[in-house]
Amino acid sequence: MTEFNLQVEENNERLDRYLSQELPDLSRSRIQQLIEQGNVQINGKVCISKKINVKIGDRITLEIPEAQPLELQAEDIPLDILYEDDQLLILNKPAGLVVHPAPGHPDGTLVNALLAHCPNLPGIGGVQRPGIVHRLDKDTTGAIAIAKTDIAYQSLQAQLQAKTARREYLGVVYGAPKVESGTIDLPIGRHPQDRKKMAIIPVEQGGRSAITHWQLLERLGNYTLIHFQLETGRTHQIRVHSAKIGHPIVGDPVYGSGRSVGVNLPGQALHAWRLKLQHPLSAESIEVTAPPPRTFTKLLEVLQRRIALSN
Template identity: 75%
Template sequence: MDGEDREVIEVEGQSQRLDRYLAETLPDLSRSRIQKLIEDGQVEVNGQVCTSKKLLVSQGDRLQVTIPEVQILDRLIPEDIPLDILYEDSDLLIVNKPAGLVVHPAPGHERGTLVNAILAHCPDLAGIGGEKRPGIVHRLDKDTTGAIAIAKNDFSLNHLQGQIQAKTARREYLGVVYGAPTAASGTIDRPIGRHPVDRKKMAVVPIERGGRSAVTHWQVRERLGNYTLMHFQLETGRTHQIRVHCAAIKHPIVGDPEYSSGRSVGVNLPGQALHAWRLQLQHPISGETVEAIAPLPASFTTLLQVLRRRLTTLG
């Protein structure tokens, strides 16, 4: 297929994890790039797609790695897209991402992203952290709003990503879900992987079938009749984690086009009612705690007002 390479490898030597073996065998690819290829279903082991980076491969196993063409930074065009800046210094930028803004370019969507906006705001950012995601520390879905961190140099990027992996960075979300959980708080501990049929979606998938550990802590903030305002704290950061977990416990996020029933709530929402409300991390240089709180977007505030008003009317 045009625009991609395929590497076919026969495993030699002692058994080891898939991602480690590929990192040693394909030195031109970073470990994080290899892990993303595995997560995206681009790696086959003995003819079967494998999405578990921890799978042990052994002598004689046959691996096939499909490497899509990478977006070259030179092709990324800085664009003067307004940014709602929550925090900025010479090493770190935290912005309040609006709904509808894709974080990083992808095939067919190379303009109008957060990366394009950041490159205009920080002209020296090109080259930080790889080809397609200069400085991006963690991800937010297109229609999830709120705080997202961007590193301005490689040291800061590695330090901040290390905090995410070590679970010392604190990421808190607010979301409105359908229904009313009986408990006041809880933890959802269910592995997440690619949906077995719809590869654009995620799903609860057993570890042995390629799912990756995913843990979400939740707490009821406000009960609104048949809806609930929830507070979430991520322990892990899987793709669509909160959205998949909420759907799995039968309380999907209101307005979620992928994981809810699509029931109308009478409010014009741009997407799921999920907001990255607070981000707390250690500054990579000073070591001081940096906390950024992203104000709720207007659509989210309107939704809460409508639900509260309905509850008062019914009461």
């Protein structure tokens, strides 16, 4: 275990801000995580509030626990690699692949596949989610970035928080929006009755800011192909926002309408199409486009054919 002992020399500085200034090798998010996990003491008492103000003379102890041994098993699962170097990996995730282990999915996940492909991942970004900086839902396909080093992990996380990483999606929705483009700015939080779902929740009730930009690409009768760009990255964000404005993603088993479109889909017709970010070391721009899966393109072909036959 690594321990830091500090004595405050200025008043009225938020605890997490003070620690991030004094310990520049640790990211702000990592410091906040350590606080929440009870690894910070002020004057000998554990403090789990990152917002508390420290005072002159306060003695602060921060402990960084040793990385827990990773109990996950490496599994030889094929990966569709779009980009790779010694710092990061960008994959085209298929439908049905869970990103990281969770109750009900202890193995067969993207993390299990990554451990076989990158043996040095354990310890980067957390025990159960090594290298995972952002996630895609089980049945959402497309581009996902994986950090292969601590430097890459901190850099990619910072880019996501600063909203400089660009994440673009393609989705087929029910209905025909009246306008060509728009922005959905509605906070998202855990559904108050169904803990497996997310919902539009006011910020004062625990919701977190969620912003989705969208633009209509193709009208397909009573369906529409839409280009989405995420400004924030909340769980199920596009799916919740689309449903809220009356145009749920086709095939969404949780937030959708339940209507059959006549195409056998593995899940929601939502694809992480393009990912743009800065390389963690060189700062060069990297832009990767993930080809949509056959089920997605087949859905478009069926809808386009229906339009042609009706004209």
